[in-house]
């Protein structure tokens with residue numbers, strides 16, 4: 001069994017008056033490096049909740065999340081987030097009054113991971129995502145949605161992590177742009193050995209995934 005990211009007997013509920021509302025119970029998954037996972041499910045099925053737990057931003061009511069054989073609680077959620085997880089959101093969540101270059105440098109400044117020659121790493125990563133040096137030095141708000149999302153993906157990679165979690169990353173993009181973003185996630189899994197987990201409504205995204213996790217039915221198809 002792979003030791004990368006393992007979810008055991010995961011349960012999450014919230015208290016609604018006197019009763020517990022279960023979003024899910026008893027989820028068991030092994031996420032591996034080199035694979036692209038799509039989490040599918042209608043709105044409200046718990047996709048964002050699951051990603052929040054996997055990223056250490058929220059905590060399950062029961063069950064365990066192990067990263068490299070150690071529970072993320074034991075690693076420490078702050079440590080884990082800072083050093084092991086790259087996040088991509090539907091609305092990009094870039095700092096709007098800064099350039100792509102500055103957005104990546106800020107992300108790098110809050111990780112403990114060692115990154116040499118930050119400036120050239122930033123330009124190389126942005127270039128890898130198709131953001132030229134000229135665009136890298138423009139305010140992010142001057143870029144198109146697709147470009148902003150590519151900056152956000154570059155940022156998620158800038159801290160040298162193996163785990164990329166993306167919540168509806170193509171929700172604001174047209175089909176053609178969605179395609180390039182999905183190809184990028186696929187490439188990151190296949191060529192760069194990342195573990196990429198994407199929550200999505202989109203069948204287009206799901207088509208490219210190695211593994212589809214359907215939250216509504218709690219089923220996993222390979």
Ligand SMILES: Nc1ncnc2c1ncn2[C@@H]1O[C@H](COP(=O)(O)OP(=O)(O)O)[C@@H](O)[C@H]1O
Nearest residue numbers: 014015023041042043044045046047048049050
């Ligand atoms: N702490 C909470 N209090 C009340 N409702 C919650 C809480 N956490 C999650 N929910 C509800 O749980 C459901 C699952 O939400 P979410 O994970 O955002 O689903 P998805 O991302 O699949 O649309 C939603 O109905 C949401 O409103």
Ligand SMILES: [Mg+2]
Nearest residue numbers: 047048049167
């Ligand atoms: Mg959601």
